[in-house]
Structures are given as structure tokens and as C-alpha cells.
Amino acid sequence: MADTHTPAAQGRHPARRNRKSKKVLLSILGIVIAIPVIVIVFILTFDWNRARPWINAKVSDAIDRPFAIRGNLEVEWQRPAETMAPAERTWRDHIPWPHLIANDTHVGNPAGMPVQDAGSARQFSFSLNPFALLSRTIHIPLLRFDGPRVDLLRLDATHNNWTFKRNEEKSRWTLDLERVVLTDGVIHIKDAVTKADVTARVRTLDRDPRYGVAWTLDGTYNGAKVEGGGKAGAVLSLKQQSTPYPVQADMRSGKTRIAVEGTVTRPSKLAAIDLQLTLAGPSMDQLYYFTGVVLPTTSPFSTSGRLTGTLGEDKSRWVYDGFKGKVGSSDIAGRLEYVTGEPRPKLSGNVRSQQLVFADLAPLIGADSNAAKKERNADVVQPAGKVLPVEEFKTERWNKLDADVRFSADRIIRDTAFPVSKLSTHLTMENAVLNLQPLEFAMAGGTVRSNIRLDGRGREGPKAIKAQAKVAARGIEIKKLFPKIEELQATVGSINGDANLTAQGNSVASLLAGSNGELKTLINQGQVSKYLLELMGLNVGNIIVTKLFGDKQVKLNCMATDFEVTNGIARTRYFVVDTEEALIEVAGAINLAGEQMDLRIDPKTKALRLFTLRSPLYVRGSFSKPDVSVDKGVLAMKAGGALALAAAAPVAALIPLVNTGPGKDSDCGRLLAESREKPKAPPPGKAKRG
Numbered sequence: 001m002a003d004t005h006t007p008a009a010q011g012r013h014p015a016r017r018n019r020k021s022k023k024v025l026l027s028i029l030g031i032v033i034a035i036p037v038i039v040i041v042f043i044l045t046f047d048w049n050r051a052r053p054w055i056n057a058k059v060s061d062a063i064d065r066p067f068a069i070r071g072n073l074e075v076e077w078q079r080p081a082e083t084m085a086p087a088e089r090t091w092r093d094h095i096p097w098p099h100l101i102a103n104d105t106h107v108g109n110p111a112g113m114p115v116q117d118a119g120s121a122r123q124f125s126f127s128l129n130p131f132a133l134l135s136r137t138i139h140i141p142l143l144r145f146d147g148p149r150v151d152l153l154r155l156d157a158t159h160n161n162w163t164f165k166r167n168e169e170k171s172r173w174t175l176d177l178e179r180v181v182l183t184d185g186v187i188h189i190k191d192a193v194t195k196a197d198v199t200a201r202v203r204t205l206d207r208d209p210r211y212g213v214a215w216t217l218d219g220t221y222n223g224a225k226v227e228g229g230g231k232a233g234a235v236l237s238l239k240q241q242s243t244p245y246p247v248q249a250d251m252r253s254g255k256t257r258i259a260v261e262g263t264v265t266r267p268s269k270l271a272a273i274d275l276q277l278t279l280a281g282p283s284m285d286q287l288y289y290f291t292g293v294v295l296p297t298t299s300p301f302s303t304s305g306r307l308t309g310t311l312g313e314d315k316s317r318w319v320y321d322g323f324k325g326k327v328g329s330s331d332i333a334g335r336l337e338y339v340t341g342e343p344r345p346k347l348s349g350n351v352r353s354q355q356l357v358f359a360d361l362a363p364l365i366g367a368d369s370n371a372a373k374k375e376r377n378a379d380v381v382q383p384a385g386k387v388l389p390v391e392e393f394k395t396e397r398w399n400k401l402d403a404d405v406r407f408s409a410d411r412i413i414r415d416t417a418f419p420v421s422k423l424s425t426h427l428t429m430e431n432a433v434l435n436l437q438p439l440e441f442a443m444a445g446g447t448v449r450s451n452i453r454l455d456g457r458g459r460e461g462p463k464a465i466k467a468q469a470k471v472a473a474r475g476i477e478i479k480k481l482f483p484k485i486e487e488l489q490a491t492v493g494s495i496n497g498d499a500n501l502t503a504q505g506n507s508v509a510s511l512l513a514g515s516n517g518e519l520k521t522l523i524n525q526g527q528v529s530k531y532l533l534e535l536m537g538l539n540v541g542n543i544i545v546t547k548l549f550g551d552k553q554v555k556l557n558c559m560a561t562d563f564e565v566t567n568g569i570a571r572t573r574y575f576v577v578d579t580e581e582a583l584i585e586v587a588g589a590i591n592l593a594g595e596q597m598d599l600r601i602d603p604k605t606k607a608l609r610l611f612t613l614r615s616p617l618y619v620r621g622s623f624s625k626p627d628v629s630v631d632k633g634v635l636a637m638k639a640g641g642a643l644a645l646a647a648a649a650p651v652a653a654l655i656p657l658v659n660t661g662p663g664k665d666s667d668c669g670r671l672l673a674e675s676r677e678k679p680k681a682p683p684p685g686k687a688k689r690g
Contacts, residue, residue, distance in 0.1 A: 048073045064165050065110045065118070071103025080127055080141050097141075101125040109161045113153065118161045121185075122147030132176065139176045148185035155192055181234065182213060189219075194289065196221045205231070210246055217251065222289045226253045247275070254377070255300075256281035258290060260307070277307040277320065283363065283376035284327075285394065293338060293347060294401040297363045297394075299328030300375065316340045320349075327353075328360035329413075336405070344431075348404040356409035358420060365508050366391025387595055387623040388509035395456035395464045395506065398432035419444040432456040446475030446494060463514075464506040473497040473521070497521035501565060513568040513593035523559040561586075568593040588619075595623040 052069050059067040077096040105124040106117050123146040132139035154160040187200040198219035205214050212234015218227045228251030244263035251258050262275035280302035281287065284295035305323025310316065318338040325332055336349035362368040363376065366389035370381040373391070380391055409423040422442035428435045436452040448471065455466040476495040501517035562573040568591065575586035588599035601617040621627040 048075055063107070065161075066106070066108030068106050069102045069104070070106065071123075073100075073102050075100050078127060080129075097127050097129060099125060099127045109153065113155065113159065113161055117149070117151060118153070119148065119150045121145045121149070136172055137174045137176055139178075141178045142181065143177060143179070144181040144183075145185065146183045148182065150185075150187045152187070152189045152191075154190070157193055194221065195223055196226075198226055205234075211248070221253055224254045226251065228252055253290070254282075255375075256286050256290070258287075262307075273307065273309040273318075275307045276304070277323075278302070278304045279325075286377070288397060292400070293345075294397045294403075297366070297376070299330075299360045299363055299368070299372065301325060301327045301332075303332070314341065329357040330360045330409075331355055344400065344402045346402040346404070349406075351405065351407045353407075353409040354411065356412050356423065358412050358414040365389050367508070385622060385624050386509070388512055388592070390507050390509045392506045393454075393456070393465060395432065395458065396460055398429065398434065398456040399459075401429065402431070403427060403429040432459070443473075443476060445477040446473065448473045448476075460506075462506055462510060463504040465504065465511065467501075467503045467505070467511050469499065469501045469503075471497075471499040495521055495523050495559075515565050515568055515592065517565050519561070519563040519565065519570065521559075521561045563590075565592075572599075597621060597623070597626060 049072065052073050055073075056068050076099045078099040079094055079096050081094050102124045103122070105121045107119045109116060109118050124144070125146075126140045126143045129137075129139035129141060152160070152162050182202060183204050185202045187202070189196055189198045189200075191197075196219070198217060198221060200215050200217045202213050202215045205211055208214075208231070210233075211231035214229065214231045216229040218225075220226060228249065230247065230249030230251075232247050233245045244265050246263055248261040249259065257278070257280040259278040260275045262273070264273050279287065280300075282300050284298045284301055287293065287295055303323045303325030305325075306321050307318065308321065309318035316339070320336045320338075323332075323334065323336070330353050332351055332353050334349060334351035336347060336351070339346050339348075359368075363372065366373075366378075366382075373381055378391060382390060405427045407423075407425050407427065412420050412423060414420060420441050420443050423440070425436050425439040428437070432455070434454040434456060436450065439450040439452055441448045450469060450471045452470075453468040456464060458464040458466065474496050476497075497520060499517065499519045501515045501519075503511040503515040505511035505514050557578040559577045561575045563570040563575075564573050565571075570590040570592065572587050572589070577584040577586075583604045585602045585604075586599055587602070588597070590597050590599070597619050599619040601619065603617070619626055
């Protein structure tokens with residue numbers, strides 16, 4: 001019996017197991033279906049306002065400042081596809097997702113700052129991808145602010161309300177924000193560091209095919225009025241690298257203008273910036289307040305070019321390429337690159353001017369007029385009667401930037417007879433030490449080449465800069481050096497010279513006033529106008545004869561000068577002009593601190609001269625109003641002697657007015673030997689000091 005029942009019993013067990021398996025599967029399927037249904041029902045029926053205290057507390061703790069949702073808090077279901085371009089949609093975007101809406105939201109200032117809102121919004125909303133939560137990702141396809149107001153505040157260099165504390169522990173959750181939409185709102189910035197108090201008002205554009213929002217700006221920045229406006233795209237895409245975000249802005253502060261128009265791709269990382277940038281203002285150095293880039297003081301300027309850039313965590317790179325413009329009446333063009341990083345950002349590039357007006361270089365050293373200084377908001381004006389520029393260099397900015405820039409000018413236009421035709425220089429700056437190596441001019445058929453070092457690590461004060469200058473002049477033609485002196489146009493000869501100076505100061509005037517070193521020049525052969533020599537010797541008879549019968553050239557044996565500069569006073573060690581017919585010696589001093597001259601010019605003829613009134617000439621007075629005079633005592637003695645003799649013998653009265661010459665030459669060979677035919681700069685440390 002047992003055997004007959006066993007097969008039947010064994011046959012029923014698989015059926016029972018199948019029924020149990022089906023029940024388990026149905027139960028699991030029911031749970032899977034029930035959970036989202038329950039979640040949906042919960043989301044739709046739950047009063048989310050009851051969660052506001054908990055949300056406010058958690059967010060406040062996370063951002064370390066007050067956060068509050070004061071209005072209604074609710075959740076709706078929306079399909080992301082409704083707010084997306086067709087090309088960006090996927091099948092998931094057609095599935096309704098939860099969309100949180102918070103009304104009357106406020107974020108306060110951190111502790112230690114005024115108790116007020118840092119930001120608020122009439123309505124704040126975002127959609128949430130529920131599928132991403134399974135991989136610990138908070139995926140927000142769209143974040144929207146309606147009627148926002150942002151109040152950014154900085155009290156000093158270390159206290160502001162836009163810096164949030166960072167969590168040292170790495171979160172297991174990832175935030176993935178795709179797009180931001182901003183409607184009508186206000187952004188206010190008050191910054192004690194830059195002395196800014198600026199308000200921007202944003203409004204929505206309904207029918208603009210390119211831009212979705214427009215904004216206007218007004219207020220003050222660094223004590224100057226600021227105004228402007230611009231436009232931007234309606235939706236800011238933070239994820240799509242292929243979606244360019246259009247921007248356009250035009251801002252002014254006084255006479256300084258910055259305008260941009262172009263696109264930004266992936267704004268969250270500024271992966272690709274492509275803008276047309278226009279800059280204009282009374283001086284390039286005033287752009288420092290807007291850009292943080294140290295630029296030289298210039299005449300009024302305007303430039304336009306293409307700005308591209310990328311921002312990285314450790315280093316950002318900006319390129320201003322193919323720019324063209326004007327500085328004063330001069331043209332400029334070139335390429336500049338600005339790279340951030342440690343220890344300082346660096347500016348490098350090449351700038352070229354095809355036609356440079358020499359007067360446009362004056363603001364670089366503060367040598368422009370007081371009217372021009374007023375236009376560019378200079379701190380000081382040039383005192384009346386002062387020739388050397390007193391405007392101080394802004395050395396406190398020099399340690400904000402390193403630089404490696406080359407500049408050249410193909411042609412120089414000058415208002416005066418100063419015979420400069422070309423200019424080139426290589427400017428480098430590192431750790432507040434500025435070098436111009438070399439600074440080279442083409443002048444009067446020759447060259448003037450300088451190596452200048454300005455150490456601004458003293459930062460501020462009357463001795464902010466330690467300066468070194470080595471200057472070498474070669475082949476300067478005399479007739480081209482003085483093109484407006486007719487008598488010199490037939491002159492043959494060229495000047496070579498060297499200068500080696502050191503100084504401390506904070507302006508051109510103070511640097512020269514405290515300078516030490518030496519200056520040498522030499523002409524070793526040539527020809528010079530006889531009429532000019534007779535004029536310098538006051539040889540009246542010969543001047544008349546030369547005028548009646550014509551001028552001729554006189555052989556120039558040599559001209560040698562040697563000045564020792566001690567504490568801003570240049571004294572002649574020797575200064576001699578030697579020709580076959582005259583010997584001229586100059587002695588005295590030039591006070592660079594007081595801008596005064598006291599030179600004695602003693603001409604001596606080498607042959608018989610009739611009716612000579614030869615006596616020493618004096619060049620005295622200030623640089624702005626020099627006075628050239630004759631030694632009246634010598635003239636009076638000669639005139640008195642002539643009158644006394646005239647009473648006794650008329651012919652004898654001519655004796656005091658006749659000069660037979662010194663009868664000897666200067667030691668030109670010795671001077672040439674000492675100068676070794678071309679002046680040489682002394683070795684470092686060998687220049688005499690006072």
C-alpha cells in the first residue's frame with residue numbers, strides 16, 4: 001500500500017512548489033508596483049509645509065548661515081521634456097518627475113556680519129531625477145529663480161558673505177546641475193575693498209531671438225560712477241559643452257569703457273570663452289581697478305580684439321589676440337597673453353606701433369601736460385617752473401604681476417626737433433623688479449642703447465625704487481642732432497657717449513636728484529662751422545667778414561666731455577672743444593635736484609682776430625628759463641681801455657680789441673687716449689660716489 005501511494009505523493013510536490021513560486025513572484029511584483037505608487041500618493045497628498053522646519057534646519061546647518069522657506073512648499077509632477085529643446089530630449093524626459101516649488105525663500109549672512117539677507121527669491125523651484133538617486137546622484141535638470149535678489153557684501157579682505165565653508169569629508173553624494181533659469185531680479189554688490197556700491201537689475205526678454213534676459217547696472221566703483229548694461233541667454237547650461245551661452249555687456253566708469261560680445265561654453269568651468277573685447281579710457285593703468293592687470297600709464301587709448309580664455313583650478317589663461325587700436329595719436333596692434341598662477345600672474349606678448357607720436361610716451365614717466373594729467377585722473381600735477389617729472393611711479397602694484405613684453409615702433413613722429421626715428425624695447429618684470437633690456441632708439445643717424453633696471457621692492461616711499469642705468473650712444477651725427485641750427489648743417493662728425501648711473505627715488509625727478517655715476521661723450525674728428533665758432537668767441541670783425549664773404553668749415557680736432565655725478569650734481573671733470581682755429585673750454589656744474597645750471601664757457605682763438613669782444617660766457621639759471629650772458633666786467637675793462645687810449649692815440653685804441661690767440665692746442669691726443677677713442681662704461685662699483 002505504501003508503495004502504491006508513493007508515486008502519487010511524489011507527483012503532487014512539484015505543483016505545490018510552482019504555486020508557492022508564483023505567489024512569491026506576485027508578491028514581489030506587487031511590492032515593486034506598490035512602492036512607487038505609495039511614493040507618488042505620498043508625494044501628492046503629503047503636506048510638505050510640515051517639512052519646512054526640518055528642511056530649514058538641515059540646510060542652515062549645511063551652509064553655516066540662516067536659511068528659511070517662509071512661503072508655501074509643494075511638489076508637483078512635471079515632464080522635463082516640456083522645458084527642453086527637442087534635440088536634447090531622451091525617453092526619460094517624457095516621464096513625469098517631481099518638481100519642488102518653494103515660495104519666499106531667504107538665505108542670511110554668516111555669523112559676524114550684519115543680520116540681513118544675502119539672497120532671497122519670490123519663488124525657487126527645481127526638478128529632480130528620481131532614477132539618479134539609485135546611484136547616489138542628485139540630478140537637477142532645471143533650477144529656476146523667479147524674482148531673486150542677491151546682496152553681496154565684503155567688509156574687508158577676509159570677510160565676505162559669498163564664501164561658504166567646505167566640508168573636509170568627501171560626500172558620498174554627487175550634485176549634477178544642468179541648467180539655470182533666472183527671471184526678473186536684482187543683484188547688489190557692496191565691497192569695502194574696491195569701494196564698490198553697484199546694483200544690477202535683470203529683466204526677462206520675451207521676443208529676443210538670441211538673448212533671454214537683459215540687465216542694467218549703476219552705482220560707484222573706486223569712487224567713480226559706474227553705469228552700463230547688457231544681455232544674456234535665457235537658459236544657462238552648466239553641462240552641455242556644445243551649447244554656447246551668449247553674452248553681451250557694455251560698462252563705463254567715467255571715461256573708461258569695457259565692452260564684450262560673444263559666447264561662453266560650459267559656464268560652470270568657463271571651458272571656452274570667445275568674446276570680442278573693446279577697451280577704452282584716459283589711461284591704461286586705470287583698467288587695474290576692473291581687471292587686476294597692471295598696465296602702464298598712457299595717453300587716452302582704445303583697442304578692440306578677440307579675447308579667448310579658459311579657467312582651471314590652478315591656472316587660467318586669457319589671450320587678447322589680433323587687437324588693434326590707438327594710444328593718443330599713435331597706432332598699436334599685437335597679441336597679449338595673461339596666465340594666472342603662483343607666485344604671481346604673468347603678462348606676455350608682442351606689441352607694435354607702425355607710427356608712434358613721440359609725445360604719447362610722455363605719460364609713461366609723468367612728463368605729459370597738467371591738462372593731460374587731469375584727463376587721466378593723475379594724483380599730482382607738475383609744479384610751475386619744474387621741468388623734470390615729479391609724478392610718482394605706482395610701485396605698490398609692481399608685485400601684483402610678472403611680465404615679458406616686447407614693444408617696437410617702426411616710425412616716430414615728433415613735434416620738436418628731437419631726432420628720434422625708431423624705438424624697440426624688451427620689458428620684463430619679476431617680483432617688482434622692472435627691466436628694460438634693452439631700450440633702444442634710432443637717433444640722428446646713430447643709436448642710443450640703454451639697459452635700465454628699476455627695483456621696486458621698496459614698494460612705497462621717497463626711495464621706493466633702486467635704479468641702475470647704463471646708456472651707450474654710438475654714431476650720433478651732429479648736424480642731425482641739431483637740425484634747426486642752420487650753421488651746423490654742413491658739419492661733419494659724430495658723437496659717441498656712455499653713461500653709468502645709479503639712484504634711489506620714486507619719480508624721474510627724485511631719481512635724477514639722487515643719482516650717482518658718470519657721463520662721457522667724445523667726437524674724435526670732423527668739421528664745424530667757422531661762423532658758429534666766431535659767434536661763440538664774440539669775434540665781431542670776423543663775424544662780419546664771414547657774413548660778407550661766406551662761411552667755411554673748420555677742422556674739429558676733438559670734443560671730449562667727462563661729468564662726474566654725485567648726489568644729483570653733475571660736475572665737469574673736463575669739457576673741451578678743440579678746432580684748428582679755436583679752443584673752447586667749459587667748466588661748472590648742473591644741479592639735477594634743484595634744476596639749476598652754472599656753466600662757464602671760455603672760448604680762445606688761435607689766430608689774429610680784429611675787434612674781438614672775447615670774454616667768458618655763462619649759462620646759468622633754471623632748466624625752464626636758462627640765461628646765457630657775457631662777463632660784463634671783462635667787456636667793461638676792454639671798452640674802458642679802448643676809450644683811454646683813444647684820447648691819446650686813435651690807432652692805439654684798437655689794441656684792447658685785437659686778439660692774437662693762445663698760440664697752442666689742447667692736449668687732444670691725451671683726451672683721446674684716456675677715452676680710448678670711444679667712451680667705456682666703468683666696471684660695476686667703480687663709479688665715484690659722493
